[in-house]
Amino acid sequence: SQQGEEDPQALSIQEGENATMNCSYKTSINNLQWYRQNSGRGLVHLILIRSNEREKHSGRLRVTLDTSKKSSSLLITASRAADTASYFCATAGPNNDMRFGAGTRLTVKP
Amino acid sequence: EAGVAQSPRYKIIEKRQSVAFWCNPISGHATLYWYQQILGQGPKLLIQFQNNGVVDDSQLPKDRFSAERLKGVDSTLKIQPAKLEDSAVYLCASSLASGNQPQHFGDGTRLSIL
Numbered sequence: 001s002q003q004g005e006e007d008p009q010a011l012s013i014q015e016g017e018n019a020t021m022n023c024s025y026k027t028s029i030n031n032l033q034w035y036r037q038n039s040g041r042g043l044v045h046l047i048l049i050r051s052n053e054r055e056k057h058s059g060r061l062r063v064t065l066d067t068s069k070k071s072s073s074l075l076i077t078a079s080r081a082a083d084t085a086s087y088f089c090a091t092a093g094p095n096n097d098m099r100f101g102a103g104t105r106l107t108v109k110p
Numbered sequence: 111e112a113g114v115a116q117s118p119r120y121k122i123i124e125k126r127q128s129v130a131f132w133c134n135p136i137s138g139h140a141t142l143y144w145y146q147q148i149l150g151q152g153p154k155l156l157i158q159f160q161n162n163g164v165v166d167d168s169q170l171p172k173d174r175f176s177a178e179r180l181k182g183v184d185s186t187l188k189i190q191p192a193k194l195e196d197s198a199v200y201l202c203a204s205s206l207a208s209g210n211q212p213q214h215f216g217d218g219t220r221l222s223i224l
Binding site for chain 1: 114119120143144145150151152153155158166167168201203209210211212214215216217218
């Protein structure tokens with residue numbers, strides 16, 4: 001069964017705007033990871049945040065994790081047309097079993 | 111470094127036929143994953159290997175799906191016999207180890223069942 005659930009399912013913004021995607025999960029985790037997938041390609045790892053971390057940054061990406069609410073968010077700042085893709089959160093459970101959500105489809109209009 | 115290699119890229123078969131997919135992970139990666147991704151959905155873990163041992167196969171339909179990882183390197187995933195609902199992209203991923211390690215994905219095999 002899927003662990004994470006992303007929200008929204010789809011998001012359309014203009015270039016230069018910020019994009020925020022949310023992920024909720026149900027059980028305890030070791031870490032939470034965000035991936036990007038372009039059409040017809042495999043997934044590309046973006047950020048891994050451990051259960052004892054609250055926030056991580058990588059370039060234009062910012063990820064937060066709230067284990068009390070069992071939720072995470074991915075913020076992409078100053079979006080570009082090349083950021084158009086599907087974004088997935090994945091949770092690693094206590095046994096490092098991986099579960100992905102259904103994803104958020106982001107469209108950035110030039 | 112070379113990425114995760116998968117073949118074939120595309121496969122079309124009729125229902126009840128058999129099919130096999132091959133994956134070569136990144137050199138030195140101990141953990142290998144097979145996922146099924148149905149159109150419009152997120153990847154669903156089918157099986158996870160640590161070296162040549164199975165860590166998690168709780169979501170693998172064992173009556174028709176099988177996988178092996180000989181010598182802890184390459185892996186094959188087989189479906190026999192295929193059903194219409196098996197139409198999906200089959201993704202292979204690898205990581206240095208399980209737990210707190212990013213996964214590196216191949217581009218997948220797109221399977222169509224007629």
